[in-house]
Amino acid sequence: MNLLGLFRPPPMDPLLQVVSGVPIFRDCNRAELEALKLHLHERNFLAGEIVFDEGEDGEGMYVVIRGKLRANRKGILTKKSLGVIQAGESFGEMALLGAGPRMATVVAEEDTTVLAMFRPELVALAQARPRLGYKIAMGVALVLESRLRRFADGQSTEPSAT
Amino acid sequence: MKPGLSGERSLEHPIIWIAVIAGALGSILLLKAVAWLAFPLILAVVLYYLVQPLLQRLQLAGVTPGQALGIFLGAATILTLIFSLTILPSMLNSLADFQNQIPTYWDRLQGVLRDNLLALESRFSFAKKAGLANSLQEQLNLFLAGSGKEYIADVALFLLHWLPSLLLVPFLTFFFLRDGTAFHRLVLRAVPNAFFEKTLLLFDRMDNQMRAYFRGMFGLTMLDTVSLGLGLWFLGHGPGIFGFWDAMFLGLICAIFAWVPYIGSGLGGILAVATVAVKAPSSSGLMVAVVLLFLGVRLLDEFIYTPMTVGRALRMHPLITVMMIFSGGMLGGVYGLLLAMPLLGIFTVLGQMFAEIWFDPRLRARYQARGLLEKRLASKDLGI
Numbered sequence: 435m436n437l438l439g440l441f442r443p444p445p446m447d448p449l450l451q452v453v454s455g456v457p458i459f460r461d462c463n464r465a466e467l468e469a470l471k472l473h474l475h476e477r478n479f480l481a482g483e484i485v486f487d488e489g490e491d492g493e494g495m496y497v498v499i500r501g502k503l504r505a506n507r508k509g510i511l512t513k514k515s516l517g518v519i520q521a522g523e524s525f526g527e528m529a530l531l532g533a534g535p536r537m538a539t540v541v542a543e544e545d546t547t548v549l550a551m552f553r554p555e556l557v558a559l560a561q562a563r564p565r566l567g568y569k570i571a572m573g574v575a576l577v578l579e580s581r582l583r584r585f586a587d588g589q590s591t592e593p594s595a596t
Numbered sequence: 597m598k599p600g601l602s603g604e605r606s607l608e609h610p611i612i613w614i615a616v617i618a619g620a621l622g623s624i625l626l627l628k629a630v631a632w633l634a635f636p637l638i639l640a641v642v643l644y645y646l647v648q649p650l651l652q653r654l655q656l657a658g659v660t661p662g663q664a665l666g667i668f669l670g671a672a673t674i675l676t677l678i679f680s681l682t683i684l685p686s687m688l689n690s691l692a693d694f695q696n697q698i699p700t701y702w703d704r705l706q707g708v709l710r711d712n713l714l715a716l717e718s719r720f721s722f723a724k725k726a727g728l729a730n731s732l733q734e735q736l737n738l739f740l741a742g743s744g745k746e747y748i749a750d751v752a753l754f755l756l757h758w759l760p761s762l763l764l765v766p767f768l769t770f771f772f773l774r775d776g777t778a779f780h781r782l783v784l785r786a787v788p789n790a791f792f793e794k795t796l797l798l799f800d801r802m803d804n805q806m807r808a809y810f811r812g813m814f815g816l817t818m819l820d821t822v823s824l825g826l827g828l829w830f831l832g833h834g835p836g837i838f839g840f841w842d843a844m845f846l847g848l849i850c851a852i853f854a855w856v857p858y859i860g861s862g863l864g865g866i867l868a869v870a871t872v873a874v875k876a877p878s879s880s881g882l883m884v885a886v887v888l889l890f891l892g893v894r895l896l897d898e899f900i901y902t903p904m905t906v907g908r909a910l911r912m913h914p915l916i917t918v919m920m921i922f923s924g925g926m927l928g929g930v931y932g933l934l935l936a937m938p939l940l941g942i943f944t945v946l947g948q949m950f951a952e953i954w955f956d957p958r959l960r961a962r963y964q965a966r967g968l969l970e971k972r973l974a975s976k977d978l979g980i
Contacts, residue, residue, distance in 0.1 A: 469661075472777045475784055477792060480969040484962050486793065493793040550792065554800045562655040 447471065449499060449549060456497050456524045457580075458573030466566045473559055475550040479503075479542035488539045492529030494552040498522065501546025505538040518543065527574050529553055609951060616947040620920065620939040624928040631931060632761045638935070640768035645810040647773060665773055672766075701874045706736060708873040790962035791953050798949035805945050809938055813855065815905035816897070820851035823896060827889040828868065831882060837875040846871060850890075854897070856933045857917055861897070865890035916940075 443464070446454070450467045453459050453474070459467065476499075479485060485496065488508060498521045505516040505525065516538055519525050525540060530553055560567025627634040647668060654664035713729040780799065787795045825840075825847030832838035838846070850864030868890065869883050876882060917937065924936030953959055 465660075472781070475781060475792075475796075477789055479789060480966065480973065482969055483789065483966055485789075487958060487962075490793075490958075493797055552793075552796045552800070554796075562652050562661075564656070 452499050452522055453497055455522050457577050458524060461569045473555040477548050477550055479546045481542055481544045483542050485540040486536050489535045492526060492536045494550050495524055495526040495530055496548040496550050497524045499547040499549060502543045503540050503546055504543050505540050507538045527577055530574050612947045612951050616943045619943040621923055621927060623939055624924050624932045624935055628928040628931055636761050636764040636768060639765045640772060642810050643769040644772040645807050646814055704874045704877050708877045788963050789966060790959050794953050801945050802942060805941055812905040816901055817851045819901045820854055821847045823893045824850050831885050835876055861894050
């Protein structure tokens, strides 16, 4: 019997493993991710179901656990696809910064599982754990910075996906 | 897409307003029916909102939520032990003394009332014709001989009935503090995807409303207690009517009475004047000073304390407030009086959010679309 195994922490929740790979939460340690877990809401969407609409007030962000979604934005005449959101990616981060309108409509392309994080809950968590709050705020800032850079470099036609 | 109606405008719909009032009054009836559980539950919710900021401060200092709860429970147990060993015995002694003095106080109160009515009779002929002093004496004697005894027995039974259920309060508070977030998530799992974000917002608004109300009421009660207590002590310590802690205790009782808007402050004032009348029956000037003190604190309440603590979030039209309080009192007695306004506040938020969700055609369309997708998925291999 391997006695040292008793002192090893139990394996991480698979959902948290996905969350830990998302750029916004990459710097969070295990204790912080466990605290975050209490505020994650798992939602299942069927293929063709809308997660949120463009122009709707945004209240939180999502992390894709399984499946695939598409972000669309209304053009002057036709709908414009902004791209596909895959498992392990996040969307709707702008809503963490304020209750502004959503910048795109996100539709599930196949049966999809996401983890939703609600802004007021994350704000309360950040107030209780300022270090975690700082990491999340920096994470959001870095994601937005990379999107702006891609837009400036001409690799993307929109400064922000959602 | 924007919701069909904004939060404020949605409440203009008369059906929503009727539903909000009916919901608040209906829940008063429901709470009265299960009062043995509702009473400790409400106290536990109040304690939860009062204790939560302490736990958050502990978490800010770097401890985990579980450790914060443990530290709080430890501190609460130690404080309860200290209270039981030091202050509680002297409080029980004072209570026993007070119980022995009740007949004397009752006689004095009757004397003060009788003297004042006799003075009224000597000045006005209509009062003399009505025989106010004698009829009051008869009514009080009848009350003491008949329903008074029953009433006192009812109150004693009521208190005995409540004591065991009060033991539930710390138990419930502990689980609210420990598992509140998990329970919140469990409830949200039942919400359809289309309404999920709006429902989260509803929970958040309700939580904020209740937190602001209970914390505000606690702050307001403390401010009222200190103002009234200091005022009563200042007026009464010279003639030897009130000691410092007596005045503070009476201030606290009057501040609790003031939880019932409009009516409560008046009842508190009557209680304080009656106390002065019993303790110093000849000092009518002091009674007038106590009335002025209550009026002064009422003004402070209105213009300084309430905006500082509870704010104006739960402010309704005075007519609706009074109607709700009387209806609540009629339906639910003391509970109804105390709970009418907080329940109306909660149902107002619920009504606003329901209207926002229900009158938003896009959200309903998304909900129906999900139903169609499920149906299509379920009948895929049936060739329909």
